[in-house]
Amino acid sequence: MERIEFRVQGSAAEPYVVVFERTGDNIDARCTCPGSRMAKRCKHRLSILYACTDGIVSGNLDDVGRVCSWMAGSDVEAALARVDSAEAAWKAAKGALKSAQDAERAAKGGTADRKDSAGVRNGTLSQFHGVPRRLIMARRMRLADR
Ligand SMILES: [Zn+2]
Numbered sequence: 001m002e003r004i005e006f007r008v009q010g011s012a013a014e015p016y017v018v019v020f021e022r023t024g025d026n027i028d029a030r031c032t033c034p035g036s037r038m039a040k041r042c043k044h045r046l047s048i049l050y051a052c053t054d055g056i057v058s059g060n061l062d063d064v065g066r067v068c069s070w071m072a073g074s075d076v077e078a079a080l081a082r083v084d085s086a087e088a089a090w091k092a093a094k095g096a097l098k099s100a101q102d103a104e105r106a107a108k109g110g111t112a113d114r115k116d117s118a119g120v121r122n123g124t125l126s127q128f129h130g131v132p133r134r135l136i137m138a139r140r141m142r143l144a145d146r
Contacts, residue, residue, distance in 0.1 A: 010055065027071075
């Protein structure tokens with residue numbers, strides 16, 4: 001088992017400790033940042049795996065290349081490839097959904113126009129009904145003020 005440790009300055013006062021361990025084609029990566037501890041997003045591990053040296057304060061920048069060299073053929077590389085293809089599928093589905101919604105909107109175009117003109121007519125009517133009510137309310141308030 002190989003082990004490489006980095007200290008990465010994040011938003012906290014104390015640098016986070018990012019540890020990579022390789023056993024065969026398995027890479028285990030841990031980080032002490034709050035995101036990682038809460039099993040949420042941690043950018044520190046991935047940024048090092050993507051050869052980013054930003055924030056590394058442990059002085060072992062050469063080790064970033066070593067960790068990156070572990071990626072080829074590893075379980076992490078396979079997992080990231082699955083994430084990439086899932087994201088591509090999600091984008092394709094999103095595009096298909098938008099096309100379907102555009103087609104639906106176009107098909108309903110005539111109905112929507114009729115509704116809009118009816119809405120305008122109703123709006124005009126309610127304006128006529130609303131004005132006297134507002135005047136009455138205003139008069140009542142002025143009377144109450146006296
Ligand atoms: Zn982290």
